[in-house]
Structure formats: C-alpha cells, structure tokens
Amino acid sequence: MVLLKLWTRGERCDYLSEKQRGKLSVTQEERVRQSACSFIETLGARVGFPRRTIATAQNLYHRFHLFFPRKDFNYVDVSLAALYVSTKMHDTLKKPRELLAMSYAIRFPELVAKSKHPAGIVDVDSMDPAVVERDRQRVLSVERLLLETVCFNFTSRMPFPYVIKLGKAFGASKQLTKLAWRLTIDCHRTLVPLQFPPHIVALAGLYSAALLSSFEQPDGGDKTAHAIAEKLGQNGEWEEKYQAQVDDLEAIAHTMLDLLIQGAQAQTLNTSPRTPSSPSTNPSPRTPHPAVEPPTSTLQWNTDQLMRLKIALRATEHPQRQRQPLGSADPSALYNGEDIGLLGRSEGTVRFLFAPPLSGDEV
Structure with a gap:
C-alpha cells in the first residue's frame, strides 16, 4: 500500500x-x-x-x-x-x-x-x-x-482594496490604514500572498499595523489601534463575518515581523540603505545584487522593539487549527523533467496536462 x-x-x-x-x-x-x-x-x-x-x-x-x-x-x-x-x-x-x-x-x-x-x-x-x-x-x-x-490564468485578486474597506469597517484612522497598506505591500516580498487569500492578507496587514501602532507606545498609542489589536487577537464573531481565523493573522504577523527585523538589521549594516552599491555584472544566487530598496515599513522601528513585540505575540498566540488538505503526492512532480503518463509536450517548453477519461459513473 x-x-x-x-x-x-x-x-x-x-x-x-x-x-x-x-x-x-x-x-x-x-x-x-x-x-x-x-x-x-x-x-x-x-x-x-x-x-x-x-x-x-x-x-x-x-x-x-x-x-x-x-x-x-x-x-x-x-x-x-x-x-x-x-x-x-x-x-x-x-x-x-x-x-x-x-x-x-x-x-x-x-x-x-x-x-x-x-x-x-x-x-x-x-x-x-x-x-x-x-x-x-x-x-x-x-x-x-x-x-x-499560473496555468495560463491571467486573473489576479489583490489585497489592497480590502485594506481600505476593512479600515473603514473597523474605524481605523487614516494613518493606521496607511500603515496597513504599506505592510500589505511588504508582504509581497514573502510567500504570504501565495499561502492565504487576499482578504486574509489585508486583515493581517491591519492587525500587524495595529500591533505596531499600540505596542510600547506612550499612553497606549493610538486607542483605535489598541482596540483593533485586542479584537483581532482573540476569537470572536469577526472570524465568521470575515471568513478568517485568528491563528492565520498571527502566522502572517510573525512573517511580517521577521521581514521588518531583517530590514532593520540590514539598515544598521548599511550606512545608506537607499543608495545601492555598484552591482556585479555577473550576479549569481550566492552573490546577488544588494537590495536596492528596503521594505517600505522598516524605518519606524528598531530591531529590539520588533523582537520584543514578536516575543509578546508568541506568549499569547493561539494553537494552529487542523487545516483541510488540498491534494496529495509531490505537487511539483510534473516539473521534474521525468516522463509522466499525464504529461504531454509541444515543441519548446510548454507542457500540457491531459486528464484521464471519465468512467460512466463519474461526473
């Protein structure tokens, strides 16, 4: 078996x-x-x-x-x-x-x-x-x-319109919504948009912005941001309303914090992060060009602040729930160059998938 x-x-x-x-x-x-x-x-x-x-x-x-x-x-x-x-x-x-x-x-x-x-x-x-x-x-x-x-699928759903709508729905300030927008931009430097639907990415951007705007701020910082962070950091009716789960938001928030920490550390090593070094004429995966621009949201917090927020978030995070599987076997099997029964090739590089014939009792 x-x-x-x-x-x-x-x-x-x-x-x-x-x-x-x-x-x-x-x-x-x-x-x-x-x-x-x-x-x-x-x-x-x-x-x-x-x-x-x-x-x-x-x-x-x-x-x-x-x-x-x-x-x-x-x-x-x-x-x-x-x-x-x-x-x-x-x-x-x-x-x-x-x-x-x-x-x-x-x-x-x-x-x-x-x-x-x-x-x-x-x-x-x-x-x-x-x-x-x-x-x-x-x-x-x-x-x-x-x-x-992309299977020749040219449709693309982006999280940015959801950021504006969610900001209005939660009563976020213009400044908080702007920060959520910038964090949503930065998340495209990671695999998050491939792992989660756009509306969850946008909601996580708002949650991350609320955390950053209220954590260790004088007088609690933005009161609205604190309220949003408290609400989205706990289970509640919002999960069913927005078809999201608190553990998803926490997972994305940790990814965003890791990215911001990496950007903050890079700035301390580079006296002029917005001025690129002269790139090599022959870049390679082991010696790539230096980053031309840091993540857009790295200029407001230092590494210590971000690390303390990450530790505080870990202390209160919810356990990951059981997720519905999407498929089986090796997802990249059709791209390893081996001969596979369902794989046809045209001249050049384009591959075509041919489904097996349906039996009489299949729909």
Whole structure:
C-alpha cells in the first residue's frame, strides 16, 4: 500500500520552496528573494507601473521558484519575465526591450552616464544588438515557463482594496490604514500572498499595523489601534463575518515581523540603505545584487522593539487549527523533467496536462 501525503496550501509552498532551494542555505535563499523583490520594486517604480502590477510581479517570481530551481535561473531574468507577464495581466503592457532598457540603468549605472537619453535610461540601440537580443530571448523563454506555473490564468485578486474597506469597517484612522497598506505591500516580498487569500492578507496587514501602532507606545498609542489589536487577537464573531481565523493573522504577523527585523538589521549594516552599491555584472544566487530598496515599513522601528513585540505575540498566540488538505503526492512532480503518463509536450517548453477519461459513473 502506498501512502500519499496530504498537503495544505501553506505546506505546499514550504515544501516546494525547500525543494527548489537546492544547496543554498535559508539565509542565501532569502537574500536572493529580497534582492529580486527589490529589483522588481525599483524597476516598476521607475517605469511608473501601478502597485498592482509590481505586487503581481513579485507573486509571480515567488510562484516560479516553487517549481523551478533557483540555481538554474538568474534572478534578474526571472524578475524581468515576471514583470512582463504582470503587465499583460493588468493591461499596463511594456515591450521587453523597454523593460531591458530600464533594467540596464539599474544594473549598470555607468551606462547611464554614457547615454544621452533625457529620461535617464540606457539607449539599447547604442548597445551590442547581439547582447540585447540574447537578453530579450532569455526573458521570453522564462515567460513561457511562468505562464505554465499560473496555468495560463491571467486573473489576479489583490489585497489592497480590502485594506481600505476593512479600515473603514473597523474605524481605523487614516494613518493606521496607511500603515496597513504599506505592510500589505511588504508582504509581497514573502510567500504570504501565495499561502492565504487576499482578504486574509489585508486583515493581517491591519492587525500587524495595529500591533505596531499600540505596542510600547506612550499612553497606549493610538486607542483605535489598541482596540483593533485586542479584537483581532482573540476569537470572536469577526472570524465568521470575515471568513478568517485568528491563528492565520498571527502566522502572517510573525512573517511580517521577521521581514521588518531583517530590514532593520540590514539598515544598521548599511550606512545608506537607499543608495545601492555598484552591482556585479555577473550576479549569481550566492552573490546577488544588494537590495536596492528596503521594505517600505522598516524605518519606524528598531530591531529590539520588533523582537520584543514578536516575543509578546508568541506568549499569547493561539494553537494552529487542523487545516483541510488540498491534494496529495509531490505537487511539483510534473516539473521534474521525468516522463509522466499525464504529461504531454509541444515543441519548446510548454507542457500540457491531459486528464484521464471519465468512467460512466463519474461526473
């Protein structure tokens, strides 16, 4: 008898992430992930993409490396392909050459000085056409693989509209809602948006913002924030109303605190966190480019404060509930390159899944 392991949504992400990590340590993997997210953030901001395009690109990057090893791909190529696919999903389309031109300005600042373009980007027409075409082909190749990982589904639900609605529903101040929005932006640097539905991510952003705004603040800080933190930190009728659970919010809050702690520690090691170092011309997973931009919410708290909040949250957290499994066996089996009965291949890299024929009593 063969026993198949049943997977929850979070367990799938954790298992696949560990599997594709390869020989990289957890710290090295996180460094590459944050470098890629910072690269997408900076590139998207320079081009002028809306937040939904940038956040979706970060999600696509995370999703890609749940199925494909990090060692096999340069994170710059995957980031550019993710941003290109995201522009299609949100109708903010830019051509690959335009994205490459802006990326060259970020990766190779010395080329900007030689360029006479008024927008401060690299003129790709002045570069070696073979180099530009090779880079463009790599982006298009990764794009095909990215489309497979999303099953060619171009729909995307974002947590940002829920942040505004939940802020109004809980009577949060404008400042608190703004902080929740920023934390929701930062959570796209992690696997949280792949593990939880958008409304739970938004609710966790509001909960995390309330914790940060009320913990160890003079006179209790924002009274509304304290009330929201108290309410969302306990079981109550809000769980059924918003289809969420307190243990989910706590799990996301811990992930957000870990990200903020990492950002706060990075700032202490870098005297100018918003001024990138000169990047290497040949980045690798083990020596990636330094993060261009830290998480947007790291400038208000130091490491000690965040650690004390994390310890206090651990002391009162609720036990994780039993979750409904989503599937069985190895979720990445179809991407390991082995011959599988249900797997068909076309010319190139695109794979197609063929379902087995239905029997007479199946619907």
